[in-house]
Amino acid sequence: MTRLATHAFKVEGPLVREKLIYAACILFALMLVRRFQGLGGPYFTFPETIQDHVRETPYPSRDAILLAEHAATVIPRGKKVTVLRPSEAPNYDLTLFYAATGLMPRHLVVAPDLDSPNPPDYVISVHEPLNHPAYRMHVELEKGFIYSRK
Amino acid sequence: MKDALFLAGFLALPLIGLIAWRIEAVRRMPLDGRIAVAGAAGAVITTVVLAAMSFAGISWSRARLFAILGAIAIAGVIAIGGRTSRPPGGRDVRPPNWSALALIAILALLTCYGILTARETAGDLLFFWGPKGIHFYQAHEIDVPFLANKAHPNPDYPPLLPLLYVWSQTLARSFSWWAALLTTILFFLGSVAILRASSRDDLGAALLAGVLAWTFAVTYAAGGADAPLVFFVALTLSALTFIRSDFVAAIGLAGAVLTKIEGTTFLIAVVLAIVLVDRSIKRALLVAAPALAVLAGWVAFLAKIGIVYGFGRAKEENTRIYFELIPKTLVEMAKAGSYEILGLPFLIAIALIILGRTRRAALLPLTVAVLTIGAAVFFYLHSPDPTWWIAASAPRVLLTPLTALIIASVAAWRPQSI
Numbered sequence: 409m410t411r412l413a414t415h416a417f418k419v420e421g422p423l424v425r426e427k428l429i430y431a432a433c434i435l436f437a438l439m440l441v442r443r444f445q446g447l448g449g450p451y452f453t454f455p456e457t458i459q460d461h462v463r464e465t466p467y468p469s470r471d472a473i474l475l476a477e478h479a480a481t482v483i484p485r486g487k488k489v490t491v492l493r494p495s496e497a498p499n500y501d502l503t504l505f506y507a508a509t510g511l512m513p514r515h516l517v518v519a520p521d522l523d524s525p526n527p528p529d530y531v532i533s534v535h536e537p538l539n540h541p542a543y544r545m546h547v548e549l550e551k552g553f554i555y556s557r558k
Numbered sequence: 559m560k561d562a563l564f565l566a567g568f569l570a571l572p573l574i575g576l577i578a579w580r581i582e583a584v585r586r587m588p589l590d591g592r593i594a595v596a597g598a599a600g601a602v603i604t605t606v607v608l609a610a611m612s613f614a615g616i617s618w619s620r621a622r623l624f625a626i627l628g629a630i631a632i633a634g635v636i637a638i639g640g641r642t643s644r645p646p647g648g649r650d651v652r653p654p655n656w657s658a659l660a661l662i663a664i665l666a667l668l669t670c671y672g673i674l675t676a677r678e679t680a681g682d683l684l685f686f687w688g689p690k691g692i693h694f695y696q697a698h699e700i701d702v703p704f705l706a707n708k709a710h711p712n713p714d715y716p717p718l719l720p721l722l723y724v725w726s727q728t729l730a731r732s733f734s735w736w737a738a739l740l741t742t743i744l745f746f747l748g749s750v751a752i753l754r755a756s757s758r759d760d761l762g763a764a765l766l767a768g769v770l771a772w773t774f775a776v777t778y779a780a781g782g783a784d785a786p787l788v789f790f791v792a793l794t795l796s797a798l799t800f801i802r803s804d805f806v807a808a809i810g811l812a813g814a815v816l817t818k819i820e821g822t823t824f825l826i827a828v829v830l831a832i833v834l835v836d837r838s839i840k841r842a843l844l845v846a847a848p849a850l851a852v853l854a855g856w857v858a859f860l861a862k863i864g865i866v867y868g869f870g871r872a873k874e875e876n877t878r879i880y881f882e883l884i885p886k887t888l889v890e891m892a893k894a895g896s897y898e899i900l901g902l903p904f905l906i907a908i909a910l911i912i913l914g915r916t917r918r919a920a921l922l923p924l925t926v927a928v929l930t931i932g933a934a935v936f937f938y939l940h941s942p943d944p945t946w947w948i949a950a951s952a953p954r955v956l957l958t959p960l961t962a963l964i965i966a967s968v969a970a971w972r973p974q975s976i
Contacts, residue, residue: 425910425971429761432906433661433768439899440668440775447677455676458735462679462778469684503685509710510689510733513696519709 468493468534471551472504475532476511479554482547483530485514490528492520494538504534531555560730564737567726568744574627575599576634583803591755594748595806596634598793601722601786602813603630606852608721609700613859617698623728655760662750662764665771669746673739673780683738683781686711691723692733702863714860714867718816719783738781745785746770749792749961753968756800762968765910766792769903769964776898777953783818784954788961790814791824795923795965798832800972804845811849816856820930824958825849827929835922879939887938890945891931894952895960907963914970923969927962934959 444451447461455461459470472491483489489512491504500520509517518528522540531543533553543555578584578599584592607626611618672678680687693704700721705713722741727733749770754763770788779785794810797803811828814821825846832842860866897903911920934955938944 421913421915422971424913426761428906428910429765429768430657430661432902433665433764435899435902436768436772437661437664437668440665440672440771443775444668444672444675444677451675454674458676458679458684458739458781459681460676462676462681469681473684503681506685506689506711510684510692513689513692 467503468501469503469507472507472532472534473511475534475549475552475554476508478547478549479508479530479532480512480515482554483512483515486516487529488516488518488526489530489532490518490520490522491532491534492538493534494536494540504532508532527557529557560732561734561737563730564726564734565740567729568722568741570631570729571600571604571722572596573600573631573634574603575601576631577637578806578809579634579638581803581805583797583801583806587755587801590751594751594755594789595793595809597744597748598752598790598813599809601718602809602816602852603627604725605718605721605816608724609717609855609859612700613855615699618695618724618728619698620728623725627725652758655764658760658764662760662767665764665767666743666747666750669771669774670740670743672775673742674736676739678742678775678778678780679739680778680780680782680784682783683735686715687719687782688723688733688735688738690720691727691738694720695724695727695733700859706863706865708865712867714865715783716816716818716821716856718813719786735781742774742780742785745789746774749785749789752789752792752796753965756796757968757972759968759972762964762971765906765967766961766964769907769960772899773897773903773953773957773960777957779954779957782954784957787814787817787821787824788957790817790821791958791961792965794824794828795926795962798828798845799919799923799965799969804841807845808848811846812852815849815853820955820958822853823930823933824926825853827926827933830929831922831925835925877940879936880942881939883939883942883944884935887935887944887948890948891935891938891952891956894948895956897953903960904963907960907967910967911963911970914967916972917970919972920966920970923962923966927959927966930959930962931956 448464457470457473459467459473476491479489489508491508492500493504502519505517505519521527522531522542527542530546531538533555535552537553538555542558544558545553546556547554572593575596575598578596579592584595587595604627608618616622689710693701700717704710723733723738726737750763750767753766754760774780774785777784790810790813794807794814797806797810811825814824829842829846832845833839857866895901895904911917911924914920934952938948941947
């Protein structure tokens with residue numbers, strides 16, 4: 409019986425393999441479509457940023473991209489800049505300033521620490537206004553604010 | 559235009575690595591495989607040239623890079639002497655499996671859609687791979703002050719991807735985030751082409767395409783270094799398993815160690831696998847020699863600028879291994895390796911190996927898979943609570959053993975006559 413089954417598999421084996429691989433690939437393709445649909449629309453519009461659809465609800469770093477791109481054009485080159493969400497103090501989300509390092513290469517982008525002996529000249533505040541005695545609002549934008557040191 | 563030129567930098571890599579067509583085993587491959595191998599060689603050559611210039615204090619200018627890399631490309635053309643067709647005996651023994659090729663095309667198109675609608679973007683592209691490439695380009699060298707200020711993540715990661723981004727910016731004159739994302743599809747197609755061309759198994763290549771399309775999407779691989787690492791892993795193991803070319807394997811290993819720290823783990827696993835399976839220490843060392851040389855160069859540079867972190871963890875005081883966490887680590891890794899689809903990528907590869915007719919042929923990639931999984935467990939056991947670390951990194955770390963398993967599953971079904 410075992411020998412018969414082994415012989416049968418030797419003959420049918422490649423066919424079994426073929427069916428397994430086709431089934432798996434079709435499943436992967438269908439699951440991809442389902443996953444892309446689940447990440448939300450619009451589905452056929454070129455996104456504004458490279459992070460638009462990585463989650464159904466975009467990460468704050470998505471808006472940090474838009475703010476940093478704008479800030480790069482209004483903040484003088486060489487100035488020290490940081491990016492933060494004020495409500496997260498003192499454990500700021502570092503990915504916001506990481507994102508700005510690539511988008512503002514002509515500025516000195518530093519980790520958020522507004523009370524350090526050598527504080528940033530400008531603060532990009534994502535989503536929320538910043539209440540800090542050493543900074544005043546420079547620009548208000550749709551996704552946040554840019555502050556400069558007084 | 560900027561995006562097209564940036565992508566052209568990556569598309570030009572096969573020209574820079576055309577010299578690889580001198581290798582007899584490569585000349586016998588179908589065209590897609592030959593282009594992919596030349597692309598891998600081009601990526602390694604470009605990285606080594608840019609890094610060597612930076613180490614020597616020679617700044618990168620457009621004229622210098624075009625002259626040096628152009629000369630290498632021309633030398634490659636002269637070296638192959640116009641022999642772009644395959645030598646006799648290199649013909650495919652089987653007709654193309656059009657259904658499998660159509661599936662590969664569909665999966666590649668779906669991946670392109672995911673990338674171009676920002677559904678697969680690697681956070682690491684935005685947080686450090688892209689910034690490194692941009693700052694290096696603007697500094698006209700490996701930007702040591704940027705790496706050494708300790709404010710940015712993973713300054714000591716190997717330099718291949720940022721340096722390829724520098725080369726692309728040299729053509730485009732600025733960074734293209736979208737083209738950087740699209741390079742992932744090139745590495746995807748390159749991996750599939752290498753497996754297809756070396757194994758002559760279109761169905762096996764379709765399986766790799768399916769697994770990579772899905773895992774790249776759920777691990778958010780686009781624009782990061784995981785796709786290039788998979789590409790070099792596929793090259794190394796396909797070369798060792800199917801075409802038995804130590805030269806080609808050496809190119810793949812050098813690329814792997816220049817891409818990610820996991821590439822070094824992979825190097826150790828390959829050396830051990832060759833020693834265990836082929837019983838040849840000499841062959842293992844020959845295959846590993848170029849990788850060891852470029853790795854030594856990078857680590858020496860890091861030591862000189864004082865930022866050996868990941869590579870230097872063995873020296874840290876807290877070297878305790880939490881053996882009591884083995885069960886928990888394995889459970890967490892299994893969760894990460896399920897890839898949100900019940901572990902199907904691993905399960906199908908394992909099933910095909912078990913059902914395979916020529917399991918002996920699968921031994922080397924299988925050994926590499928086991929060793930790289932073991933290495934990942936070993937690293938995670940150094941943390942008193944590795945849960946977050948595993949959840950954050952294991953899906954991408956496991957792409958290396960997964961690729962090895964897929965290659966093993968293809969080898970297990972290889973007709974004896976090839």
